[in-house]
Amino acid sequence: MAIVGKKFPSVSIDAMSEMGDDMKINVFEEAVNKNSKVLLFWYPKDFTFVCPTELHAFQAALPEFEQRNTIVIGASCDTNEVHFAWLNTPKDNGGIEGVTYPILADTHRQLSGILDILDQEVNYDEEGNESFSGSNVSFRATYLIDETGKVFHESVNDMPLGRNVKEYLRLIDAYTHVQKHGEVCPANWEEGKEAMNANRDGVAEYLAAN
Numbered sequence: 001m002a003i004v005g006k007k008f009p010s011v012s013i014d015a016m017s018e019m020g021d022d023m024k025i026n027v028f029e030e031a032v033n034k035n036s037k038v039l040l041f042w043y044p045k046d047f048t049f050v051c052p053t054e055l056h057a058f059q060a061a062l063p064e065f066e067q068r069n070t071i072v073i074g075a076s077c078d079t080n081e082v083h084f085a086w087l088n089t090p091k092d093n094g095g096i097e098g099v100t101y102p103i104l105a106d107t108h109r110q111l112s113g114i115l116d117i118l119d120q121e122v123n124y125d126e127e128g129n130e131s132f133s134g135s136n137v138s139f140r141a142t143y144l145i146d147e148t149g150k151v152f153h154e155s156v157n158d159m160p161l162g163r164n165v166k167e168y169l170r171l172i173d174a175y176t177h178v179q180k181h182g183e184v185c186p187a188n189w190e191e192g193k194e195a196m197n198a199n200r201d202g203v204a205e206y207l208a209a210n
Contacts, residue, residue: 001116007149008038009114013075014105016083025102027111028149030071037070037175038145039168040104042117042138046078046086047094050162054140055096057165062101068172075104077112077137109136117141117156144171146179186210 003009010028017023031038041058043051058065058072065072076083083103089095106112120134140157152175157163174185183195186206196206 002154003115003143003151004154006151008040008143008145008151009111010149011111011114013111014080014107015073015102016080016087016105017102018087018100020084020087022080023102025073025104027073027104027143027145030073031145031147032149034071035069035147037068037147037172038073038143039065039070039172040073040075040143040145041163042075042112042141044119044135044137044140044159045076046082047089050160051076052086052091052094052096054162054165055099056091057163059096059099059101061165061169064169065172068169068176070172072101073104074099074101075106075111075138077106077109077118079107080105106138112138115141115143119159142168144168144175146175 008028010026012024012026015023015025027038027040043054045051055074062072083105086096087099088097090097109118112118117138118136119139120136122130124130139159140161140163142155142163143151144153146152153171170190173191174189177183177185177195181195184198185195189195196202
């Protein structure tokens with residue numbers, strides 16, 4: 001169920017801070033109340049393999065997101081206790097020690113269920129009996145949310161496929177350009193490159209020049 005162009009669900013979810021504090025975070029309210037963009041990224045499980053590489057990659061880029069007035073929030077279906085243990089596990093032992101942004105603990109699948117990003121399938125036998133298959137953890141879903149709480153990007157990767165953090169910075173730059181200038185951003189646009197007017201003449205001029 002795509003939610004691009006719609007308001008992000010206003011739901012408060014348990015979360016863990018870097019200091020070990022139990023929190024409640026409402027992603028929609030974070031964007032609106034702080035007048036900030038939000039990058040929310042979901043990963044399958046703590047103490048796994050691709051996941052810590054992604055959390056460290058987002059941490060390394062955190063200053064760049066902050067320069068763009070963007071809050072970074074991680075999320076999985078693990079508990080706060082497991083998050084805290086992972087945050088206290090050194091990097092050279094597969095941990096995420098040093099990560100400073102909050103991590104949602106959607107243990108009851110409340111938000112991930114609304115977003116429909118869980119690896120779960122309902123099956124029925126000939127008698128109509130219900131059974132479930134799948135890991136029941138989230139895929140690698142990513143949401144970019146603007147200052148009004150509207151989603152302007154979403155993507156979902158399968159479990160083995162790690163994300164490119166730079167692409168989310170590019171998307172934030174592009175959306176910010178649209179907000180400021182009213183132009184649209186063509187394929188492969190990057191900050192500092194030419195954008196275009198959203199009309200026939202604008203397309204013609206851009207294609208002629210490129």
